[in-house]
Amino acid sequence: GNSVTQMEGPVTLSEEAFLTINCTYTATGYPSLFWYVQYPGEGLQLLLKATKADDKGSNKGFEATYRKETTSFHLEKGSVQVSDSAVYFCALINTGGGNKLTFGTGTQLKVEL
Amino acid sequence: GAVVSQHPSRVICKSGTSVKIECRSLDFQATTMFWYRQFPKQSLMLMATSNEGSKATYEQGVEKDKFLINHASLTLSTLTVTSAHPEDSSFYICSARPSGQGTNTGELFFGEGSRLTVL
DSSP, X not given: OOXXXXXXXXXXXXXXXXXXXXXXXXXXXXXXXXXEEEOTTSOOEEEEEEOSTTXXXXXXXXXXXXXXTTTBOOEEESSOOGGGOEEEEEEEEOGGGTTOOEEOOOEEEEEEO | XXXXXXXXXXXXXXXXXXXXXXXXXXXXXXXXXEEEEEOTTSOEEEEEEEETTSOOEEOTTOOTTTEEEEEEETTEEEEEEOSOOGGGOEEEEEEEEOTTSOTTSOOOEEOOOEEEEEO
């Protein structure tokens, strides 16, 4: 079956630091990959996505590249801000999984001044 | 952007009572909605898929008689936890897929979640 593994948090960074949140997956076929973000008190929001190998998703300064050879989709940002503090979920969907989103456990990011 | 609203955001109930949680798509129609359960430091666990006008499809291990799902309109799905017990205490989240969107796009819109505490 499908599964997504994320690095455990919380991740605590100073403002303007570089961010990497690791995500690896197990799935049959060619899944689409996503990063969702959950700000305090809000619902999950789609941050970025990639639908095929070597695609790079990007939004709000965040990037992630779909690496089929390493089955990874690591989230990166060059310079984080306090406002980026949130929980980040890696997820995948594919027809082999019944077109249902499979989520990782989420990684909490705390950015301090 | 598309907004999904859940109500109530927090509810406390006594053991043995039933609790209803509503999930509304405010500015779009959703043929399909999903209900998840989230445990502390764990992933979102899909409980069931709710389709407007038909019976919900439950994931393996989820008791359909305990977690009643109704999707009577294109903008509203409800989850009723029947005869709640302390072990049902959790964070329940709904999401909605806009009608007409492909089933494998993965772009869902999520509610804020509802925290249920059963005493």
